[in-house]
Each structure stands twice: as C-alpha cells, then as structure tokens.
Amino acid sequence: MAIVADDVQQTGEGVQIRWSDGKSCLYPYRYLRLQCACAQCIEEMTGRKLLNVASVPDDIIVVDFITVGRYALQFLWSDGHETGIYPYTMLLNLADKDAAVTCL
Template identity: 55%
Template sequence: MPDPRIRPLEIGPTEDESALRIRWGDEHVSIYRPRYLRLHCPCAGCVEEMTGRRLLNPDTVPADVYPLAIHYVGRYALLFQWSDGHATGIYSYELLRSICPCGECGSAG
C-alpha cells in the first residue's frame, strides 16, 4: 500500500480556478498557486541535481504564469506545461506533498 499522505484522491482546480487543489489519502487538502509550483520546478534546469541548489531565478518567472496543461506521469507524478514555455519538471506526489504551502505544513519545506 502506498503512503496515503502521498496518494492523491482528487486533483483539480480550485473553485475560482486560480490554483491547483489536491486532496490526499489522509484527507489533507493542499492548495498551490501556479507561480509557487513553477518556482518549485524540480527539473535539472531549475535545481542542481547534486546539491539541490536552486538555479532558477524567481525574477525570470512571470507573476501570472499558469499551467497550459497538466499531464499525469504514470501513477506517481504530474507534469505541468507552463505558460512561460517551461515543461520539463516532473512533480512527484511526494514532492507536491512536501511543498504543501498550508499553515499546517508550511514551514516544513
């Protein structure tokens, strides 16, 4: 059995469609602003693989960046096609859960 904390039950936009909402197997709900997700892109162009150092300069990411499309990658991850042309980051559910910006999880990452 996969850990319910990293098993999404529901993935979709929030009611006002301004953010992505994930409801997890343990009933925790995460709300992600698009730019927040874009800044946490885990691809080799945005994060140095060996050190985990962030290479992406936040100033280069438009304030109104949004996903043109969201693709499922197997059963473990999502891939966002961003409006700024970036589409190489594979966001595992484990990563998404670990960067949950809610007050409860907030400071963890």
C-alpha cells in the first residue's frame, strides 16, 4: 500500500508530516519552498530553475494547505505562491535523501 500523510502540522520550524508508515518528518519552510516544482518555479521542458532563490524570504512560512486526492499536498505560502503540488512520493524521497529533512 502506498504511504500517505496521516497528519500535517504547521510548526514553528516547518511542516511536520506524520506518514502512514509511522515515520514523522519535519520539512523546514524555506527549504520546502525551494523544492517547488511547479511551472513557475521550474521550466517544464528543460527542468531549468526559474525561481530566484534570493527572492524567497528567510522567514517564509506555510499559511495554509490542502490535500490533493490521496497523493499530494498543495501549500499556500506567505509570499503568495500557491501553485506548487508536492506529491507524497517526492516528499518521502526528500526525507530519505536530504539531511535538511529530519525524521523520527
């Protein structure tokens, strides 16, 4: 069975996701914003990064979020950005591969 997000919390440091396999991971806000793969942030054809990293405030936070079906989260950021969809597979992959994400 695919792993899904059982619980999502906006904490002081980032987005805390409790996964259905029991793992709980903290994704720092600014880090997560920089991973956005939407068409405004990444050029679809080439994969080139369009997002100007310097334009993303250090104190950016998630203002709100929705779950997309049973496979992704979509965040509303304090910089107004809201088009990014973060598939669970991508978030789980980041948790596995990237030391910026801390899991318990």
